[in-house]
Amino acid sequence: MPPEIRGGRLVISETTFRRRGAKPLYAKVDQVFQTTAGQLVPVETKNRLYLTPGDVVQLSAQATALRSVYGSAVARHGYLRVALAGGVGRYFRYDLLDDAAIDRLVDRYHALRDRKGRPLARPGHRKCASCVFVRPCKAQRGR
Template sequence: MTLLLLIVLLVVAWWLLGRDHRSPADRDYEADERNRMPAELADGKLVLSEQYRRTDVPRKLGARFDQVFLTPDGRLVPVDTKRRRRTRVTPYDQIEVSVQGAVLRHGRPGPLSRYEVASYGYLRIVRESLPTVYLRFPLLGDCELEALVDRYQGIQSGEVEPRAARSPAMCRKCAYRADCSADVARLR
């Protein structure tokens, strides 16, 4: 009797665990999203999602990953999602995803440490009433990120003079705008 009960429980568990429990709408969404992805992401495996990681190399850096995919050829590719109308990669986007790349290179968890980190990332742009777009762009290297961190710390300490932003829009979102003599948005 116990053996029969155990067999029934195993069959029920196998049946429940083997089924795809997502709703049809969720399955359709995933299929649509994979169709929009570049082939290397669509054919790859999602290995990190909505996780925060840190590293001390090349400087103390932390990054919150939207998604990291393992491509079929064994590269880790960071993907960051933005909601906006314009389909372009800004310098801020490039820096943000480059920091993610550096954290992956120097502070990735054990099982992922055997994979190479791609020299590029993707920006996934979600646009209202329009299809989602994926834009590929090169990541900054460790030396470039070190220089940016050093410059930021120099500005914070007063040792380095800030320079005017290329666009007033960059100043509008800056947390240090009130104290900045180079605020392009305010000067125009």
């Protein structure tokens, strides 16, 4: 465990937070530690041996939701913990996306969901092979 949070205390565990307002957001945090300096640092645990950019987005969204309750006490960084055999974990520190970046992602999600935006397809990407929309996807057909 990183010294920053080892010296602090666990203050939140497995709790869902909601940011209200024009762009509501729900986020369930795994753990939040309060450092000796008073900062709240989110920690997200993954039970797989790799991390993805989406994991950083998830951790950032959690911080955004936390910030709606705790304000500037929430750190601008967090940790992704990869759970290893025997209950041991390896921690990776990440700078988090700011609230404005999370808002842009929320807007993008809603535009795609409401079919007001176009997906950015990456033809030839390996996920296309397992996508249920592979046949109707115009980007995949080269249009």
